[in-house]
Amino acid sequence: MSKTLVLCIDRDNDFGEKAGIRSPIIGRESNLSAANSLLLADAEDSDSNALFSAISTYDSLVKSGEEIEIATICGHKNVGTVSDEILGKQIDEIVTTIKPSDVVVVSDGAEDDFILPLIQSRIKIRAIKRVTVRQSPQIESMYYIIVKALKEEKFLRKVLAPIGVGFLVLGITILFVLGLRVYLYGLGSLDPATTGFMTVVSAIGIYFLSKAYSAGKRISETFSRLVEEFVNTRVTVFSLLIAIAVFAYGVYGGFLVALQTRVPVLGIIDLIYRIVPITIIAILIFDTGRIVEGFLIYEKGKRVEMIKAYILSAFFYISFFTAVLGLLSFVSYALQTGAVKMYYLTVAIVLTVLGVSFGVIISIFRRRHAKGFEEHSTEHTTSQKDSRDL
Numbered sequence: 001m002s003k004t005l006v007l008c009i010d011r012d013n014d015f016g017e018k019a020g021i022r023s024p025i026i027g028r029e030s031n032l033s034a035a036n037s038l039l040l041a042d043a044e045d046s047d048s049n050a051l052f053s054a055i056s057t058y059d060s061l062v063k064s065g066e067e068i069e070i071a072t073i074c075g076h077k078n079v080g081t082v083s084d085e086i087l088g089k090q091i092d093e094i095v096t097t098i099k100p101s102d103v104v105v106v107s108d109g110a111e112d113d114f115i116l117p118l119i120q121s122r123i124k125i126r127a128i129k130r131v132t133v134r135q136s137p138q139i140e141s142m143y144y145i146i147v148k149a150l151k152e153e154k155f156l157r158k159v160l161a162p163i164g165v166g167f168l169v170l171g172i173t174i175l176f177v178l179g180l181r182v183y184l185y186g187l188g189s190l191d192p193a194t195t196g197f198m199t200v201v202s203a204i205g206i207y208f209l210s211k212a213y214s215a216g217k218r219i220s221e222t223f224s225r226l227v228e229e230f231v232n233t234r235v236t237v238f239s240l241l242i243a244i245a246v247f248a249y250g251v252y253g254g255f256l257v258a259l260q261t262r263v264p265v266l267g268i269i270d271l272i273y274r275i276v277p278i279t280i281i282a283i284l285i286f287d288t289g290r291i292v293e294g295f296l297i298y299e300k301g302k303r304v305e306m307i308k309a310y311i312l313s314a315f316f317y318i319s320f321f322t323a324v325l326g327l328l329s330f331v332s333y334a335l336q337t338g339a340v341k342m343y344y345l346t347v348a349i350v351l352t353v354l355g356v357s358f359g360v361i362i363s364i365f366r367r368r369h370a371k372g373f374e375e376h377s378t379e380h381t382t383s384q385k386d387s388r389d390l
Helices: 014-019 028-041 046-063 081-098 110-120 142-149 153-185 192-212 215-232 235-259 264-297 300-335 340-368 370-389
Strands: 003-010 067-074 102-107 124-130
Touching: 003 046, 003 081, 014 028, 014 067, 028 046, 028 067, 046 067, 046 102, 046 124, 067 081, 081 110, 102 110, 110 124, 153 192, 153 264, 192 215, 235 264, 264 300, 300 340
Parallel strands: 003 067, 003 102, 102 124
Antiparallel strands: none
């Protein structure tokens, strides 16, 4: 007798991220428990409703006398290549374990439909059921929708990040124009209204970018990790302290040079010029400590992946700061005169092209190694807790 699989899809792994449930989830009782757990963790998440619908479909097919099994597969919060690769492996695992003849796919939206080709390549799809949650008119108000969207990390990165970049570029452009005006006509040519507008626009851009990439949350998590590192007296603590000291020295030296510059814009550029190379050195010092600690903690077979992850992280930031130096060199080019002008133009083009090119290449490699890096990070944290317990 043929067996039908009722398959619920959670592409962004809300069950894992919010309820701490590992996938794949097989069996009615396990899926019912998972749906209740997610509902308690986040009553507004549509994935729990999709799973309840899948369980209802399972019960209906069981009553009709068919041989049925139910399962839920979960991807990754980084929706795309990483999540779809995980989903593909879980589908293979379920097909091998259950051996169904066809599948009824249940999902909560169009985004999950992107993995339908993955399912079709492995098993025949009998039906597709998309679950839409009905809401009261009050909940559907614009205010609620905006507030709820601002809590979704995917929405923030897709919407707020471009807006933030736009505001920040506008602020930098105004700063560049003001710098040229000061250079040509002196400080008396500064317009307070334009300066204030530039400050507000730049602040809005920085705020949107920090909101899009959860800067506050990341800073809080970094501080918590730092406290934990101090408790465990890890190697990274000392490398971090040395890196901070080097960075502080660079900032101090940069301010000394900037204060000696008569033109404010050139002073700011000189300050950043001094800070960026020191920042790169600080990053290399910190990552060296991470690599040394990795050798002490990870097993021999896993050290290569750890080194790859840390080196890619370090070189990504180096390429970013290199591009920043290149962009600043364009500003210096506009403010310089004489033969040195072409020197700054050459430096600007070379640094910008190298920084952006290597940044893109390293970003691609980092995506490929994202899964392994997160597994090692989890293992690293676990080993830290174990050592603390001892």
